Each structure stands twice: as structure tokens, then as C-alpha cells.
Amino acid sequence: MTKTWLPMTAAIALVAGSAMAEEVRVYNWSDYIDEALLEKFEAETGYDLIYDVFDSNEVLETKMLAGGSGYDVVVPTGTFLQRQIVAGAFQPLDMSKLPNAGNLWDVIKDRTAQYDPGNAYSINYMWGTTGIGVNTGKVAELLGDDAPINSLDLVFNPANMEKLAECGVHFLDAPTEMVPAALAYAGLDPDAKDADSLAKAEEVLMAVRPYIQKFHSSEYINALANGEICVAFGWSGDILQARDRAAEAENGVEVAYNAPTEGALMWFDQMAIPADAPNPEGAHAFLNFIMDAQNMADASNYVYYANGNKASQELLIEDVIGDTAIYPDEATLENLYTVTPFGPAEQRLLTRLWTRVKSGV
Amino acid sequence: MNLRRLIVIGIPFTWLLLFFLVPFAIVIKISLSDPAIAIPPYSPTLELSGGWAGLKAFFSQLDFENFTFLTLDPLYYTAYLSSLKIATISTLLTLGVAFPMAYGMARAPEEWRATLMMLVILPFWTSFLIRVYSWMGILGKEGFLNMILLWLGIIDEPLTILNTNTAVYIGIVYTYLPFMILPIYSTLEKLDLSLIEAAEDLGCTRTSAFWLVTVPLSVPGVVAGCFLVFIPALGEFVIPSLLGGSDTLMIGKVLWEEFFSNRDWPVASAVAVILLAILIIPIILFQRNQQKQLEGDQ
Numbered sequence: 001m002t003k004t005w006l007p008m009t010a011a012i013a014l015v016a017g018s019a020m021a022e023e024v025r026v027y028n029w030s031d032y033i034d035e036a037l038l039e040k041f042e043a044e045t046g047y048d049l050i051y052d053v054f055d056s057n058e059v060l061e062t063k064m065l066a067g068g069s070g071y072d073v074v075v076p077t078g079t080f081l082q083r084q085i086v087a088g089a090f091q092p093l094d095m096s097k098l099p100n101a102g103n104l105w106d107v108i109k110d111r112t113a114q115y116d117p118g119n120a121y122s123i124n125y126m127w128g129t130t131g132i133g134v135n136t137g138k139v140a141e142l143l144g145d146d147a148p149i150n151s152l153d154l155v156f157n158p159a160n161m162e163k164l165a166e167c168g169v170h171f172l173d174a175p176t177e178m179v180p181a182a183l184a185y186a187g188l189d190p191d192a193k194d195a196d197s198l199a200k201a202e203e204v205l206m207a208v209r210p211y212i213q214k215f216h217s218s219e220y221i222n223a224l225a226n227g228e229i230c231v232a233f234g235w236s237g238d239i240l241q242a243r244d245r246a247a248e249a250e251n252g253v254e255v256a257y258n259a260p261t262e263g264a265l266m267w268f269d270q271m272a273i274p275a276d277a278p279n280p281e282g283a284h285a286f287l288n289f290i291m292d293a294q295n296m297a298d299a300s301n302y303v304y305y306a307n308g309n310k311a312s313q314e315l316l317i318e319d320v321i322g323d324t325a326i327y328p329d330e331a332t333l334e335n336l337y338t339v340t341p342f343g344p345a346e347q348r349l350l351t352r353l354w355t356r357v358k359s360g361v
Numbered sequence: 362m363n364l365r366r367l368i369v370i371g372i373p374f375t376w377l378l379l380f381f382l383v384p385f386a387i388v389i390k391i392s393l394s395d396p397a398i399a400i401p402p403y404s405p406t407l408e409l410s411g412g413w414a415g416l417k418a419f420f421s422q423l424d425f426e427n428f429t430f431l432t433l434d435p436l437y438y439t440a441y442l443s444s445l446k447i448a449t450i451s452t453l454l455t456l457g458v459a460f461p462m463a464y465g466m467a468r469a470p471e472e473w474r475a476t477l478m479m480l481v482i483l484p485f486w487t488s489f490l491i492r493v494y495s496w497m498g499i500l501g502k503e504g505f506l507n508m509i510l511l512w513l514g515i516i517d518e519p520l521t522i523l524n525t526n527t528a529v530y531i532g533i534v535y536t537y538l539p540f541m542i543l544p545i546y547s548t549l550e551k552l553d554l555s556l557i558e559a560a561e562d563l564g565c566t567r568t569s570a571f572w573l574v575t576v577p578l579s580v581p582g583v584v585a586g587c588f589l590v591f592i593p594a595l596g597e598f599v600i601p602s603l604l605g606g607s608d609t610l611m612i613g614k615v616l617w618e619e620f621f622s623n624r625d626w627p628v629a630s631a632v633a634v635i636l637l638a639i640l641i642i643p644i645i646l647f648q649r650n651q652q653k654q655l656e657g658d659q
Contacts, residue, residue, distance in 0.1 A: 058622045065402040065624065087399045173622075214524075344398055351623035352434065359610055361436045 024282035025050040027060065027071040029269065030218045031241060032126070034302035041289050047282050055218035056174065064089040064274065071274055072283035075125055078115035078268040079176060079341040090121045090272045097284035098123075100291035108308035111338070112268050122270035123287055124308030126237070126300065128326070129266050129336060130177050131259040133220070133239030137252070138167045138230035150258035152185040155233050158207045165211035168229030173215040175354035177265060178205065178233065180339050184263045191339045193346045198353055205357045215358050221245070227253045236325060237305035244304070257325050259335065266336040268308070385637075392630035393423035403626050427631040436615065437632065441639065443610040447526065447601075448594040451533040455590050456583065458534060459541035463582075464575075466542070467549035478546075481539050493532055493603050500528050500604070524606030532600040537593065541586035548582030549575070581654045588647040596636055612636055 030053040042049050052071075054060050057080045063069040064076070064084050076084060084090060095101060101123065108124050116122045134149045142163045148154045155161065161169065172178055180190035182201035189197070213229065220232035225245035232239060236257055243255035271290065273283040289295060297315035300307045304319075306326050313321060324332050342350055355361075394403040405422045431437045466477045484492060499505045500523040507519040522528050552575065560570040598613030605611070612632065619629035 056622070058624060062402075062621045062624050065398070065400050067400045083398045087402075089400060344396060347398075348396065348623075348625065351625065355436060355615075355618060355623070359436060359440075359615075360608065361439050361610065 022279060022282055023048045023050055024073070024279055024286050025052070025071045026073045026286060027052050027054060027063075027069070028073075028075045028125075029053060030055045031221060031238060032075075032269075032303055032305075034298050037295055037298055040295070041286065044289065045282075045285050047285065049286075057176065058174070068276060069274060070278060072277040072279045073271055073286050074274060075269050075271050077176075078112060078270060079339060081122055081270045081272060082115040083341045084272075085116060085121050089275055091275045091277065091280065092120050093123070093273065093287070094280075094284060097281075098288050098291065100288050100293075103291050103293050103296070103309050103311035105308050105310035105313075108268070112270060112308070114338070115268070115341075116270060116272075122272040123291060125269045125271045125290065126303070126305035126307050127266065127268040128236040128305045129259045129264040129328075130172070130181065130233070130235055131239070131257060131264050133224055133232040133234055133242060133255055133257050135167070135224065135227060135230040136254045136256050138227070139164070142167060142230075149256065150261055152181060152260045152262045155231065156182065156185040156204050156208055158211070161208040161211040164231050165213070167231075168213045168223070169211060169231045169233075170214050170216055170220040170223060170229050171212050171233045172235070173217045173358070175350050176339070176342070177267075179350060179353070180265050180337075181233070181260070184260070184337075190263060190265065190337050193342060193350075195349060198349055202353045202357065205353075209357055209360060224255055225249065225253065226251060237303050240304035240323075240325065259325065259328075259332065261335065263335055263337050266338050388630045388633055390423070391626050392427055392628075392634050393425065394627045395422075395426070396625050396627050401626070402624055427627045428635075430628060431631055431635065437612075437635075440610045440612045440615045441635075444595050444597075444612040447529060447533070447609075447611060448591050448597075451530050451537075451594050452587050452591045454530060455534045455537055455541045456587060459538055459586065460545060460579075460583070462538075463542045463545035463549055466546050467552070474550075481542050485539065489536065490599065493536065493600055496528070496532055496535070496604060497523060500531070523604065526605065526609055528604035529601050529609055529611075532604045533590075533594050533597065536600065537590040540589040544585040544589065545579060545582040548579045552578050581650065581657075584650050585647070585654075588643055588650070592640060592643055592647070595640060 024047045026049065028051065032053070033051075038049050038051055041047070057077050060074060060076055061080055061084060063071075064074065065087060067089075081090075104123065108127060109119055112122070112124050113119055132149060132152075132154060134147075134154070136149070139147045139149060139154075143154075143160060148160070153160065154164075155169070155171075179198065179201045182204040183192055183197060184190045186200045186204050188200060192198070217234075218238070220229065220234050221238050221242045222245070223229040224232050224239065224242040226249065227246075232242075236259070239255060239257040243257065246253040246255050271287055273280055273287075277283050290299070291309060293309060293311035294315060296307050296309040297312040300312065300320055301317050304323075304326060306320075320326050328336065390407075391403055394405060396402060397404040405419050407419055462481075466474060466481075469477060497504075501507070502519045502521065502523070504523070506522070507516075510516045511519065522531075556574050556578075557570050560574050561567070565573060596613045597611060598617055601609045601611040601614050602617070605614075616629055616632050616636070619625050619632060623629075
């Protein structure tokens with residue numbers, strides 16, 4: 001699939017639905033589901049599914065706060081969800097319409113409750129970490145066999161980046177992902193939001209900015225897979241998808257993902273129903289469908305992200321459940337951190353910082 | 362004043378009021394508000410239920426903070442200046458390409474002119490977005506241009522054009538070329554050929570007749586064309602974001618970022634108000650030029 005920054009629409013062929021069928025509109029992240037599941041949902045429920053994708057929490061939030069987005073289900077990340085709940089963007093879930101909610105995993109529910117108290121507004125779809133994807137061959141060629149591919153030193157040390165620039169480096173176009181990483185590299189609290197700490201993070205980012213080919217949050221999957229770039233700071237499952245696509249293409253590219261040893265951000269993508277959703281009934285049907293153990297396992301087996309569904313775990317392939325990059329073991333879990341949302345005043349500091357980093361002004 | 366006259370004058374004014382002044386007033390209002398994480402994402406919002414006291418409270422919360430902010434951050438004036446530069450250079454480039462084409466069209470045999478005109482307008486039948494997208498396919502590292510140049514042996518390494526300012530210039534010149542050709546063509550076509558004959562009879566060479574007669578008489582068309590290219594190019598968003606790179610700084614792109622990525626509607630609105638204020642100057646100049654031309658024709 002080719003990707004652009006433009007809001008891209010994946011229209012689903014209406015094979016099962018009749019002209020009379022009601023529509024359910026879902027707005028999810030790009031490359032985040034097995035599309036066979038979408039057809040299955042239409043066949044099982046008789047709803048017409050309109051499935052659109054985005055690649056930025058910021059764009060989703062713009063739509064949510066403008067109101068009248070027309071979507072029935074959206075998938076913000078925990079920190080964004082939290083403040084959108086406060087803004088009144090979502091409606092509480094009707095648990096009586098979600099019998100599959102019993103499949104959810106307590107461990108994840110406890111963690112997502114910090115964003116959505118009591119998990120009243122959302123269910124966990126998937127979760128993962130933000131880290132470093134490398135084309136192992138290319139990076140070894142440029143930096144030697146002992147290149148620090150599991151360390152933030154690879155992407156934030158200008159000496160390394162200067163060499164890597166030649167083969168292409170992409171960073172996520174998401175300040176809420178990149179700034180915590182830069183703070184961790186500077187030895188500060190990744191959840192810090194004060195001006196001094198942010199200034200230090202900006203220094204770290206500015207020092208490597210000249211060597212970054214592009215700030216983009218979805219192009220790196222294909223770019224990494226077909227060898228156009230050699231390093232991407234991105235989301236775990238996306239990089240693992242790139243690894244798989246490269247293996248399938250047999251193009252000699254070998255991709256590896258590592259959560260940085262200095263600490264990696266752990267995030268949770270939550271499915272929620274906008275307050276003004278045109279079809280809340282259909283939205284609940286979609287959430288219930290997603291929480292089915294088999295469906296959720298199919299989704300995770302396809303996109304290489306861990307999910308918050310306990311019952312699905314025995315249906316996961318070994319490549320997913322057995323990989324500590326996806327389902328971290330105790331030791332890896334120790335190394336993960338979570339962050340809290342930015343308030344309005346801090347938000348402006350953060351967006352200014354990010355605009356400066358991206359534009360170099 | 363009779364009713365008919367009132368209606369005739371009323372329609373364009375109502376149009377202007379509904380589709381320009383009212384939206385502009387809303388944008389100004391947002392530019393004076395503060396950003397908030399709420400629906401809609403700014404405060405205060407206008408609540409008519411509060412009555413007169415509510416209205417007073419509403420106005421007391423508005424301030425010019427966002428405009429002050431624009432002067433403090435170098436990003437904005439750098440982006441305005443960079444947009445001015447890109448718009449000026451691309452207008453001149455467009456003029457350079459369009460003038461010979463318009464001249465050729467005006468001097469072509471009469472029966473060809475309609476066809477030539479058609480060829481200039483024809484690209485408009487395809488969506489603007491698709492035409493800009495196709496330039497991505499032409500200018501990319503693996504694009505047609507590089508493939509042809511490599512095949513001809515002119516270059517050994519593919520050129521990096523896409524995601525640079527060069528690509529933005531190519532995109533703007535390509536897109537706005539007809540806006541430059543048409544007004545120049547219409548002045549050149551009206552040009553009385555006997556004036557050139559007279560100049561030649563009086564001892565001018567062909568070249569000096571061109572510079573002394575044709576060029577001065579085409580000035581109104583050139584000026585109109587330049588404004589028609591310069592004004593939209595200044596606020597251009599699609600071309601720099603598709604063809605430009607991270608170094609391409611244009612105010613239209615900054616505006617998009619403020620609105621969508623930063624969710625800072627008040628600052629985005631302030632940027633838009635200033636952009637409009639900057640554009641009003643060339644638009645007024647353009648009006649003056651048109652006026653003069655009309656008077657000249659009479």
C-alpha cells in the first residue's frame with residue numbers, strides 16, 4: 001500500500017451490505033488491522049463499514065475538537081484520549097452492549113485506567129512501544145558491527161547520525177513521541193513538561209535535525225522495508241511489519257526493532273465512541289466484534305502489536321506472543337515508561353518546539 | 362432609488378457580506394481568543410443566552426496576545442518573507458516562460474489561435490491536485506525525468522529535485538502559466554500591427570521595434586498576469602507540501618500546521634488575518650491597474 005500524508009481513505013467494497021444497511025464509520029490508524037476482519041464485520045452484522053485511516057493523533061484531535069467528525073469509532077492514544085474525555089468529546093460506553101468485554105486483560109486495564117478512569121469511555125485496541133528500527137546490514141556497513149542499534153545513542157548522537165544520514169533516517173512526526181525520547185537521552189524525566197527540560201530536549205533534537213531526511217509517521221514502514229532508508233524512530237509493530245514485508249519481498253533487506261535500553265515509551269491506543277457519533281449502536285457492535293478473542297488475535301497476528309485481550313492470547317502465533325519486542329517479559333517491562341498528557345499552556349511550548357525542530361528556524 | 366437598482370447593487374453586496382465579511386469576522390474573533398482543549402478548541406465562545414452582560418464579558422476576554430506572539434517567534438516573519446521570495450521568483454519565471462508563448466500565439470495565423478488557446482486551457486480540465494501529484498512521479502529519484510536524463514547519459518547520479526524548492530518553483534510555474542499567458546495574449550492580440558510597420562518605416566530594426574513598441578504596449582497584460590500569479594502563489598499550500606521538502610517554508614504550510622498539527626486555532630487565525638492584510642496591498646494595486654486600463658480603453 002502506498003502512503004501519503006494526505007488523509008487517505010480505504011473504502012471497503014460493499015459486497016455484503018445492501019443499499020438499506022446502516023453505516024458504521026471507523027477512523028483508525030493506518031496499517032493497523034487485517035482488512036479481512038472488516039469484511040467479516042460487515043458479513044456478521046449487516047452494517048456497512050466505512051473505514052478511514054490517519055497517522056497522527058494531532059489530526060485526530062483536530063477533528064474531535066472541531067466536533068461533527070461523523071465517525072462512530074475513533075482510536076486515540078491514551079494521553080490524547082484523556083484530555084479529549086475532559087473536553088467532552090466522547091460518550092460513556094454501554095457495557096450491556098459489550099458482552100465480549102469479559103475478554104479484556106486486567107494488566108492492561110489497570111494501566112489504561114490512568115487515562116480513562118474506570119475504563120468508562122474506551123477499550124484497549126492495541127499497545128506497544130516506540131523505538132528504533134534499523135536496516136541491520138546498512139547500519140553495520142556504516143557504523144561497524146557494534147553499532148548501538150538498541151540505544152538512543154544511535155539516533156541522538158550527531159556523530160552517528162552524520163554517518164547514517166547518507167542512507168536515510170526518518171523520525172515520527174509526533175512531538176509527544178520524540179520529545180520524551182530526547183528527554184530520556186538527556187538523562188531527564190521523559191514525562192517532564194517544564195520549559196527548562198523541554199529546552200534541553202530541543203537541543204538534543206536540533207543537533208541531529210540536519211541528518212533527518214523526513215519527519216513522517218507512516219511512510220517509514222515501506223521505506224524501511226524496501227531499503228530506501230536505514231533507520232526509523234517509530235512504533236514497534238510498524239517496524240515489525242516492515243521486517244515482514246522485507247522478508248516477503250526477499251530483497252536482501254533485514255530489519256530489526258529494539259526498544260532503547262535508556263527506556264522506551266509504552267503507549268495504549270484506545271477505541272472510543274465520539275459524543276456526537278451518528279450510530280452509537282453500530283459503534284458498540286464494532287467494539288464488541290473487535291473484543292472477540294479470535295478477531296483480536298487475527299488483528300494482532302497481522303499487525304504485530306500486542307493487544308489488551310487476555311482471551312486472545314492462546315490464539316496468537318508464536319511470532320507474536322513469544323517475541324519480547326511485542327509482549328515484553330518482566331525485565332523489558334521494567335525498562336518501559338508511560339507519560340501523561342500536556343496541559344494547554346505546556347502544549348503550546350511543545351508545539352512551538354516541534355515546529356522549530358521541523359522547520360529549522 | 363428604484364427597486365431594480367437596489368437589487369442589482371444588493372446582490373453582490375449580500376454575496377460579499379455572506380461569503381467574505383461574515384467568515385472574516387469569525388476568523389478575527391477566533392484570532393483574539395485563547396486556545397483551549399475543548400469543543401470548539403478556543404475560548405471564549407459566544408453565548409447569546411448570557412444577554413448584554415454575557416456579551417460584555419465575552420468582549421472583555423478578547424485580546425491581541427496572538428498577534429503579539431506572531432512578532433515574537435521568528436518562524437512567522439521568516440515564513441512570510443520566504444513566501445514573498447518564492448512567489449516573486451516564480452512570478453518572474455512564469456513571465457519568462459509565458460511571454461514568448463503568448464507572443465507566438467498572438468502572431469500565429471488567425472485560424473490556429475482558437476486551437477492554441479484551447480491547448481493552454483486544456484490542463485484545467487484535470488484536477489489541480491492530480492496534476493501536482495503527477496509532478497511527484499516526474500521529479501522523484503526514480504521518476505521519469507531522472508530516468509530519461511540517465512538514459513541519455515546527461516547525468517550519472519539521479520538528481521534530487523523532489524522535496525526541494527526547485528520542485529516548488531516548477532510546480533508553481535506549471536500550475537499558474539495559463540493565468541500569465543491569457544492576459545498577455547489578449548493585449549498582444551489587440552496590438553495594432555501597423556504601429557510596428559510604422560516603427561520599421563521610421564528606421565527601427567525588428568528587435569528595437571519589439572522593445573520600443575510591442576513590450577511597452579503589452580505592459581497592462583504583463584502586470585495583470587503577474588498579479589494573477591503572485592497573489593495565489595503567496596498563500597500556496599498544496600504545491601509546497603507535496604513537492605517541497607522540510608526546508609520549504611511557506612506561510613500556507615505554517616497555517617496548516619498551526620491548525621491541524623498544533624490545534625492552535627487562535628494563532629492559525631491570526632496568521633490568516635495577517636496573510637490577508639499582506640495580500641490586500643497587491644490586490645488594491647491590481648484593481649488600480651485594471652481601472653487605469655479601463656479608462657485608457659475609453
